[in-house]
Amino acid sequence: MTVTQQVPPGLIGARVRRKEDPRLLTGRAQFVDDVVLPRMLEAAVLRSPHAHARIRSVDTSRARALPGVFAVLTGPEVRAACAAPQPVVWLMIPDQRMTGQYALAVGKVRYAGQAVAVVAAKNRYVAEDALALIEVDYEVLSSVNTLDEALAEDAPLLYEEWPDNVSCRQTIPKGDVETAFAEADVVVTETLEFGRQMGTPLETRGVVVSWDPLSDRLEAWLSTQSPNLARDLLGEVLGLPVERIRVRTPDVGGGFGNKFDFYAEEVLAALLSRRTGRPVKLIEDRYESFVANAHSREQRIEVSVAAKSDGTITGLRGTVWAVLGGQLATVGIGPCWLSMALLSGPYDIPNVEGTVVGVVTNKSPYGSYRGWGQPKCNFAHERIVEKLARELGLPVNEIRRRNLIAPNNFPYPSPVFFYDSGNYAECLALAERGVAERGWPGQIAAAAREGRSLGIGYAFHIEITALGPTRIMNGAGLQHGSFDEEVVRVDSSGGVIVRTGLSALGQGIQTALAQVAAGTLGVPLDSVTVLSGDTETTPFTGYGTGASRGASLGGGAVLRASTRLREKVLRVAGHLLEADPSDLEIADGRISVVGNPSGPSVTMRDIGDAAYRRLAGNLPGDENPTLEERDVLDPDNVAFSYGTTAALVEADRETGAVTVLGYLVAHDCGTVINPTIVDGQLHGGAAQGIAGALYEEIVYDSGGQLLTRSFMDYLLPTASEIPEFATLHMTTTAGHIPGGFKGMGEAGTIGAASAITAAIEAALPELGVSLTRVPVTPPRLLDALDAAARI
Ligand code: MCN
Numbered sequence: 144m145t146v147t148q149q150v151p152p153g154l155i156g157a158r159v160r161r162k163e164d165p166r167l168l169t170g171r172a173q174f175v176d177d178v179v180l181p182r183m184l185e186a187a188v189l190r191s192p193h194a195h196a197r198i199r200s201v202d203t204s205r206a207r208a209l210p211g212v213f214a215v216l217t218g219p220e221v222r223a224a225c226a227a228p229q230p231v232v233w234l235m236i237p238d239q240r241m242t243g244q245y246a247l248a249v250g251k252v253r254y255a256g257q258a259v260a261v262v263a264a265k266n267r268y269v270a271e272d273a274l275a276l277i278e279v280d281y282e283v284l285s286s287v288n289t290l291d292e293a294l295a296e297d298a299p300l301l302y303e304e305w306p307d308n309v310s311c312r313q314t315i316p317k318g319d320v321e322t323a324f325a326e327a328d329v330v331v332t333e334t335l336e337f338g339r340q341m342g343t344p345l346e347t348r349g350v351v352v353s354w355d356p357l358s359d360r361l362e363a364w365l366s367t368q369s370p371n372l373a374r375d376l377l378g379e380v381l382g383l384p385v386e387r388i389r390v391r392t393p394d395v396g397g398g399f400g401n402k403f404d405f406y407a408e409e410v411l412a413a414l415l416s417r418r419t420g421r422p423v424k425l426i427e428d429r430y431e432s433f434v435a436n437a438h439s440r441e442q443r444i445e446v447s448v449a450a451k452s453d454g455t456i457t458g459l460r461g462t463v464w465a466v467l468g469g470q471l472a473t474v475g476i477g478p479c480w481l482s483m484a485l486l487s488g489p490y491d492i493p494n495v496e497g498t499v500v501g502v503v504t505n506k507s508p509y510g511s512y513r514g515w516g517q518p519k520c521n522f523a524h525e526r527i528v529e530k531l532a533r534e535l536g537l538p539v540n541e542i543r544r545r546n547l548i549a550p551n552n553f554p555y556p557s558p559v560f561f562y563d564s565g566n567y568a569e570c571l572a573l574a575e576r577g578v579a580e581r582g583w584p585g586q587i588a589a590a591a592r593e594g595r596s597l598g599i600g601y602a603f604h605i606e607i608t609a610l611g612p613t614r615i616m617n618g619a620g621l622q623h624g625s626f627d628e629e630v631v632r633v634d635s636s637g638g639v640i641v642r643t644g645l646s647a648l649g650q651g652i653q654t655a656l657a658q659v660a661a662g663t664l665g666v667p668l669d670s671v672t673v674l675s676g677d678t679e680t681t682p683f684t685g686y687g688t689g690a691s692r693g694a695s696l697g698g699g700a701v702l703r704a705s706t707r708l709r710e711k712v713l714r715v716a717g718h719l720l721e722a723d724p725s726d727l728e729i730a731d732g733r734i735s736v737v738g739n740p741s742g743p744s745v746t747m748r749d750i751g752d753a754a755y756r757r758l759a760g761n762l763p764g765d766e767n768p769t770l771e772e773r774d775v776l777d778p779d780n781v782a783f784s785y786g787t788t789a790a791l792v793e794a795d796r797e798t799g800a801v802t803v804l805g806y807l808v809a810h811d812c813g814t815v816i817n818p819t820i821v822d823g824q825l826h827g828g829a830a831q832g833i834a835g836a837l838y839e840e841i842v843y844d845s846g847g848q849l850l851t852r853s854f855m856d857y858l859l860p861t862a863s864e865i866p867e868f869a870t871l872h873m874t875t876t877a878g879h880i881p882g883g884f885k886g887m888g889e890a891g892t893i894g895a896a897s898a899i900t901a902a903i904e905a906a907l908p909e910l911g912v913s914l915t916r917v918p919v920t921p922p923r924l925l926d927a928l929d930a931a932a933r934i
Pocket of ligand 1: 344397398399400512513514608648649650651652653654655688689690691692693694695812813814815816817818820821824827884885886887888889
């Protein structure tokens, strides 16, 4: 693999301030709920109070009769109005059993909170009053609330047409695992549980749809990570050609993955707008966000490694049990499949066998959350490496060093992907040096003298980014590729417009793309405007924001388009200055002869003027008068970034509380576009990772009722729980991505649970056993200490 495009020096890599922030910080951002249209109605959704029930009948007559109500829809009406069920795009497991749902339940509900009916009224108050008048006759069924209940012989079936509650199963082998285990000096096995968690953006999901009955055109404002995907899926469900659909995402108040999925509400608002001939707004409240948004993370992973007595790992075998909800989300089994596909992590293990089993339960659907499958498989390979180290009496980082993929082994074939590049051992050493320089070992010793228990834990993570090249996506069984398309234009006044299909969620992509365009073209950053979030004015294709693909695929495409545009600008400037274009340079938006900036020159405005306003004679030869370049980046491979997390924690034996005192991430994401944003992304991701390790968990009771329905119960950390972060950087460029950019937006979430559990164990050596379940809440830690004391 060769670097196809070099990065120009200057703006790329500079710590410039984010262009998005003034608008966001001064309250000038526009979210979906800020969209107000004439004659607009508001909708509210009736949700099932039962986890599992047959719907015998739905009587909407009293609701329809309420003054101010314009329309009421039930499941059978929605099914009749739709051309297709709610789509599942990540359908990659052979023989996957589909759940085939519509935006409203038809015949049966399979989780408490599932949408059963919807009302459009003159305002939300009337709509909610009308919900109270809808009578649903349910036949309540036994619910399936845990993995073990779902797999029991006599388990109630969520889908009676299936023989069991298993929606899919797939095994992917590499090498000869049987022989590796048979010939091993030592075999270590562990069963791990990752709690159910979800992304909780400040802005809940919301949609406004306006259907124009004359043109049969639909315009939707949506808080989504992927406007193009939403447009295509709306078209599929509604049976409408996509050219008649426009999806706009104003500012998105956080996505964190779960706004990548496509939900019932998008379709409901569209159907209501078509039914009433008026615009319809449907905004989810926080309770609805908890009960009906995609949940994620919950898995059981059984993992074993076979090793030699010197710590060399020869085989790894694991089964990922995915605790899916009552229906498939848009991403299907995707996140759990990825846990299986990356089970061997950063280690050079010749024999690997991963299995994923998707099991349906009466819970909210399982979708995306920052990190996708990666925090869980990281927990599996890092926990098992810790256990192996204990078994062999070796320091765990020695085991890591012995098994990390060596720099000369790239591209490295894992069971599914080729890892592209890196120097993993150097990254581990960088973190170890960082820990030593910060004096953490000394802090532990000093605290011990005061009777306090501190410990350090490490985790090594890889992150799949730049998802995903068509070849890779199709190879993994996906129905389409996910390249990215960007358009860069110099306009008539010399300003630069970048149009992207990526969405700005708060991750700074507009600034990053502006830096790439400005840096490549040689213009000031302020002269670049990045437009995103509108399917009509931004590129038609492109998969939107997810899977840490913006900087690499978007940045790479902008780099290539800007490079070609720069060449054209120089040709026009050469014509105007009567100079050879190869003798010219652009600096700060002014084009002059190399080394003679005070000599004859033209500005970008002159170039725009020549191209668009004057006669074609002002352009060289047969040059066409547009100053616009489009690039579609579909590289050969994804790009793997990686990092080492080190955590210093204090564990309180009396209360079971764990405090994170220090947190360090050594990281490599190839060429960094904006180091300040990258640091911020690592911090934000790590905060979510720490939350998943210690605080956040979605809990259902034994009857399938969600107990964590607000931030009183679902414990988000605040600034006082989150430590100062240290980030250390190294660079191995992605040779197959223009510019060498790798993504990193999910990195912080991936190693957190592994590093923190290891640090707790180090703080409490008397625990004696591995912590196998996150979050490590105080009661769970006290139980583990009690159990250890009884042994
Ligand atoms: N970046 C850079 N140089 C690199 C890589 C990244 O400067 N080599 C910077 C860029 O500014 C880029 C940002 O870091 O915009 C993240 O880069 P990338 O890894 O390409 O991720 P995306 O832009 O595709 O963002 C998506 C990613 C994901 S998948 C989730 S989920 C996520 C996230 O990033 N959700 C977020 N970060 C978030 N940040 C905020 N504030 N809110 C969310 O909802």
